[in-house]
Amino acid sequence: MKGFFCLAVNLLDLEDLKTVMEHPAEEKKLESFTLKEKSAYVVKQFQSLAEQRSVVLKWNRKPSKPKK
Numbered sequence: 106m107k108g109f110f111c112l113a114v115n116l117l118d119l120e121d122l123k124t125v126m127e128h129p130a131e132e133k134k135l136e137s138f139t140l141k142e143k144s145a146y147v148v149k150q151f152q153s154l155a156e157q158r159s160v161v162l163k164w165n166r167k168p169s170k171p172k173k
Contacts, residue, residue: 106144108164113151116160125150 155162
């Protein structure tokens, strides 16, 4: 999760980040969610916003070398 959030912070505009982070604070239904459920909700919000902005929130990692 940390990697996803770092990527989102670096690729999205500051105003977009503020919008996503302020929205969950207003949701009353999130009070009953666990921490994992809250983070999954925020991830979905970031992905939705990134899709609207045509930004891909995915790491492009090199494949690892096979172990000998």
